[in-house]
Amino acid sequence: TRPRPRRDSIQCYKMDASPCGHCLIINNVEFDPRSELSNRTGSNIDCDKLERRFKALNFIVEVKANLKQRQIKHQLSALSKKDHSQFDCCVVIMLSHGTEVSHSRFPGAVYGVDGQHIPVQYITNYLNGQHCPSLQGKPKLFFIQACGGGEKDTGFEVSPDEVEPSFGGEDDQTDAIPMSSSSDSLSMSDEPDARATLPTPSDILVSYSTFPGYVSWRDTQSGSWYVETLDRILEESASINDLVTMLMMVNHEVSQNSAKGLYKQMPGSFNFLRKLLYFQTQA
């Protein structure tokens, strides 16, 4: 059978494939004592909620627990090598400790249970148009509940005098057009000084429980503020609202919630989607 043509409307991503796509959840709870990272009690509650939620949204959900950095990379690589041509979307959820890593677009990093971290920009790169052609033009969503982040890491800082901009062809968009710069690393290796350049990422959305470098709160009994709020808002309004609107609602609620307490938490959305995204819900 010939694959039917994808039909995005002008405004919305096509999201009617059944199942809609893959959803990989990486749930890191128990950390190697040598990593000096505490166990993430309550994370299983988050994980179960999101597994149920994305199954309800018609995704093929796969949960992986307690992965080392190398195993995280392996899972992402395996996901990128799958054939997504029958699907409309792909979701990656990371539940772990996190830390601060600089990047102009996707800052932050998440830890494997061995205490080695992987920068978010690498995580997103696994599924970009170049590494995963069958997801080209389709929305790729990343939800990151990363706790901690008290420590500083400037290993990936791009110092401005290293920047050698490379200019692509002129085009006639009506927007200020980003030029590639060396802060976009295409490298899949651990070379912090890779010099490959990337065009603007498109069709990628990264939702962080908190801006990298800030604390993200998790209740050992009820899970994390962010996941709890995200799950509830998806449940209540995925049938009527698009994803970006719902993330705005999540931000509002989480920041209200934290404003009542002693500490603040502001989720962050780094959104390079080109259209509105409505999940499938059983009407």
Added chain:
Amino acid sequence: QHANTHVSMGSYEERLDSFAGVQHPIDPERLARAGFYSTGTGDRVLCFCCGGGLKGWQPEEDPWEEHAKHYPGCRFLLEEKGQEFVNNVQLQDPQR
């Protein structure tokens, strides 16, 4: 030609000076305040902090908004404008 090699452009004055003699559709003061300096080529600017570049400026565009739209992870942007500003720009309707 790497006009920007070995310049830090960390100060507003330095960035503003980079626009001397450059015809730009946007007020250089606003660009410099938003962290941008001129590369000396057309309307192309770079952020001194994240290295993000922008070209193809429209007169009605706001430098801070464009900075937040394309380079939301920039530290200078987050320090100057805050997370809420960045979120609000990132969670607008897609007009990309």
